[in-house]
Amino acid sequence: MDSSRTQNIVAALLALGILVAWSVAGFLISTPRDSNLDTVAPPVPGILQRNLVSSASWYQAYPARRAVGSIFDDVFSSECDIDSSLMDDDSASLLSSIVAPPSLVASVGHSYIYDTGLEWDEACIVSAPEGVTIEDGILRWTPLSKDLDYASQEKNFKIGYFKGDSAGVVQEYRVKVTSESFLLGTDLRGRPISDLIIRAGRWIVLPGLVAVLGIILFGLFPGVMAGYRGGQLDGIVTSVAQVSESVPIIIVLVVVSIVTGKNIYATMFVVGLIMAPGAARDIKARVRSLKENQFIESARELGLSEKRVIWNEVVWYNCMDVITKHVFSVLLFSVVVEITLSYLKVGLAESETSLGGLIFDGRALAFNQGAYWLLALSCFATVAAMGLFAMAGNAVTEFFKRGE
Amino acid sequence: MSLNVARAGIQLAKISVIGLGTAAITLLVVSFLSNPQTGDASYWKRLSLYFSEVVGGLFSEGQTRAGLSLMDFIIRTSWTLYLVALSGLTVCTIGVLFGVIRSVTDRRIISKLLRTFVLAITFIPLLIWSNYLLLVSREWGINVNASLNDLSFISYGVLIVPCAALALSDGLIDRLASTVELDLRKFFASSYCLALRSRGVPMVSHAARSVLPGVAFQTASMLIYLLGASLVVEHIFAIYGLSMTLYQAIFATKQFDVVVYISTAFVLITYVLHETGKAVAAWADPRERRVWHG
Numbered sequence: 012m013d014s015s016r017t018q019n020i021v022a023a024l025l026a027l028g029i030l031v032a033w034s035v036a037g038f039l040i041s042t043p044r045d046s047n048l049d050t051v052a053p054p055v056p057g058i059l060q061r062n063l064v065s066s067a068s069w070y071q072a073y074p075a076r077r078a079v080g081s082i083f084d085d086v087f088s089s090e091c092d093i094d095s096s097l098m099d100d101d102s103a104s105l106l107s108s109i110v111a112p113p114s115l116v117a118s119v120g121h122s123y124i125y126d127t128g129l130e131w132d133e134a135c136i137v138s139a140p141e142g143v144t145i146e147d148g149i150l151r152w153t154p155l156s157k158d159l160d161y162a163s164q165e166k167n168f169k170i171g172y173f174k175g176d177s178a179g180v181v182q183e184y185r186v187k188v189t190s191e192s193f194l195l196g197t198d199l200r201g202r203p204i205s206d207l208i209i210r211a212g213r214w215i216v217l218p219g220l221v222a223v224l225g226i227i228l229f230g231l232f233p234g235v236m237a238g239y240r241g242g243q244l245d246g247i248v249t250s251v252a253q254v255s256e257s258v259p260i261i262i263v264l265v266v267v268s269i270v271t272g273k274n275i276y277a278t279m280f281v282v283g284l285i286m287a288p289g290a291a292r293d294i295k296a297r298v299r300s301l302k303e304n305q306f307i308e309s310a311r312e313l314g315l316s317e318k319r320v321i322w323n324e325v326v327w328y329n330c331m332d333v334i335t336k337h338v339f340s341v342l343l344f345s346v347v348v349e350i351t352l353s354y355l356k357v358g359l360a361e362s363e364t365s366l367g368g369l370i371f372d373g374r375a376l377a378f379n380q381g382a383y384w385l386l387a388l389s390c391f392a393t394v395a396a397m398g399l400f401a402m403a404g405n406a407v408t409e410f411f412k413r414g415e
Numbered sequence: 416m417s418l419n420v421a422r423a424g425i426q427l428a429k430i431s432v433i434g435l436g437t438a439a440i441t442l443l444v445v446s447f448l449s450n451p452q453t454g455d456a457s458y459w460k461r462l463s464l465y466f467s468e469v470v471g472g473l474f475s476e477g478q479t480r481a482g483l484s485l486m487d488f489i490i491r492t493s494w495t496l497y498l499v500a501l502s503g504l505t506v507c508t509i510g511v512l513f514g515v516i517r518s519v520t521d522r523r524i525i526s527k528l529l530r531t532f533v534l535a536i537t538f539i540p541l542l543i544w545s546n547y548l549l550l551v552s553r554e555w556g557i558n559v560n561a562s563l564n565d566l567s568f569i570s571y572g573v574l575i576v577p578c579a580a581l582a583l584s585d586g587l588i589d590r591l592a593s594t595v596e597l598d599l600r601k602f603f604a605s606s607y608c609l610a611l612r613s614r615g616v617p618m619v620s621h622a623a624r625s626v627l628p629g630v631a632f633q634t635a636s637m638l639i640y641l642l643g644a645s646l647v648v649e650h651i652f653a654i655y656g657l658s659m660t661l662y663q664a665i666f667a668t669k670q671f672d673v674v675v676y677i678s679t680a681f682v683l684i685t686y687v688l689h690e691t692g693k694a695v696a697a698w699a700d701p702r703e704r705r706v707w708h709g
Contacts (some may be wrong), residue, residue, distance in 0.1 A: 258639070260640065260643050261643035262681065347540045351541070354647070370542060394543065
């Protein structure tokens with residue numbers, strides 16, 4: 012075996028191994044329970060947090076202000092240097108407080124960064140737990156064990172934002188402190204995202220295999236027979252392939268999913284059925300190009316049975332690259348179908364965790380709270396699954412390209 | 416002449432069977448779902464009454480039972496078709512351009528880099544592209560789900576971002592570029608091309624003609640795919656096109672007559688796209704023309 016073939020088989024095994032491990036882990040892990048926590052940010056400083064705590068997005072998301080008379084006391088007891096003209100009656104209404112729900116949760120020992128945004132001339136701490144610093148509008152905090160307050164588990168941050176001397180606002184953030192650490196943060200219901208992504212793995216490989224079954228039954232066998240025997244079967248395969256290409260797949264799958272009561276396996280079998288005629292056409296073309304070759308004649312002369320000539324000489328030695336190409340295409344497409352249907356809430360039951368459902372939740376989190384990590388991580392997991400299938404598909408197809 | 420009439424009849428029968436069959440199956444399916452007691456003997460009677468009511472509703476009373484008029488359908492269809500057409504045009508333009516560049520680049524590294532770049536961009540599924548572009552638009556203050564109830568060009572302008580999402584996703588550009596590249600490479604390697612070169616004849620029109628059938632077929636099936644995929648984009652960007660109306664009719668409002676109309680409209684659009692693709696291919700390629708004419 013030459014080195015390129017070895018590389019291909021190693022790459023394919025690696026990619027498939029990861030996918031299978033992910034899928035098995037998905038079946039083994041139990042459903043994460045709703046915790047009593049709210050959304051926990053992952054302990055990764057950077058853009059995810061910046062968007063999470065961007066005052067601008069919170070301002071837009073929660074525009075309700077409430078004027079608090081006692082806010083002036085807080086302001087003047089802090090390190091904020093505020094122009095005393097703000098105390099005038101005319102400008103008093105400009106200084107209002109925004110309470111930003113819902114609470115965020117920070118894990119002890121992890122560092123958090125909070126970019127207060129550039130649209131304000133000045134941002135300063137009005138009141139905050141010990142150890143919080145602000146510099147150039149960037150708030151930094153590493154919660155310690157002493158910050159754990161088991162009674163309320165909540166710390167209040169009040170940040171004053173000012174634009175010149177004319178406008179000011181104090182925004183209040185409530186941050187809970189927990190000793191639990193979540194590598195990838197939690198979702199809207201406080202469930203660890205790492206657990207959710209692993210659990211979603213159960214819908215990556217297995218439904219795709221059902222689609223592969225459909226493509227083998229209705230693509231491989233008719234394709235080989237049509238290519239080898241020709242005649243009416245040839246015409247039927249071509250016509251059916253044309254009809255299957257004329258189907259708006261996603262809409263059909265939505266209807267099928269509803270009809271089958273959100274049975275993902277039945278839906279995936281239909282995916283296989285829809286994609287089978289295309290595979291049959293390609294396999295038919297390959298078999299037809301091979302059947303007049305000399306090696307087929309030689310095999311017959313040697314006394315090999317017709318069945319063996321077809322399945323061994325033609326299919327196994329010369330068509331496997333076409334077959335594997337279609338098999339991995341359908342596996343890849345099954346991931347797309349699963350996330351799309353789950354996103355549209357027609358793919359799986361509500362209680363099931365899937366990548367599409369996570370993207371849906373992530374979108375809600377991003378739009379409502381400006382927190383992007385769930386959306387980013389679930390999208391990354393989806394693209395990673397697809398990438399692994401593509402990598403395995405390319406490697407296996409290259410492996411089977413004999414003599415090219 | 417009689418042969419042509421027979422062929423036209425077969426085509427008409429084909430479209431009728433596909434259209435009415437799909438509509439009827441959809442209606443049956445949705446009715447079954449809404450009537451759990453399917454064993455009831457009067458169920459089929461009620462179903463037949465319902466079906467006659469549904470089919471007649473839009474045209475005899477001027478609106479569906481849910482109050483959607485024919486004009487509403489036309490407007491919503493135009494949204495979807497605009498979305499599909501604009502994204503299809505984008506895919507065609509970029510795909511053909513990349514295909515041509517890839518086929519004429521002798522230096523393999525450029526071709527490989529371009530291929531990797533296109534693959535990387537278009538590999539991302541539609542769902543992710545749509546959400547990403549929606550978030551980016553929001554951050555940049557671009558309004559992508561403004562009032563979509565009129566037919567003004569300003570309103571159509573908001574569909575540019577959804578169209579981009581639709582065009583960039585699911586490897587459509589790469590597939591078209593590969594088709595163009597393959598066809599052009601075949602053309603450049605043909606003895607016909609060598610003969611043209613030796614005579615000094617400009618090859619652009621010949622090359623275009625040899626690429627067109629493949630592009631036409633690919634574009635037709637791509638547009639059909641985009642028509643289905645418009646459901647996702649319309650859902651994410653809250654565009655009340657035909658797909659979104661269908662989705663809402665099934666899940667939210669249970670307007671089963673609307674489901675029948677829209678599924679029939681989808682079948683008709685699909686059929687027209689498919690036949691147009693075949694016709695363009697037949698125009699460009701004599702071999703296809705022979706198939707077209709039987």
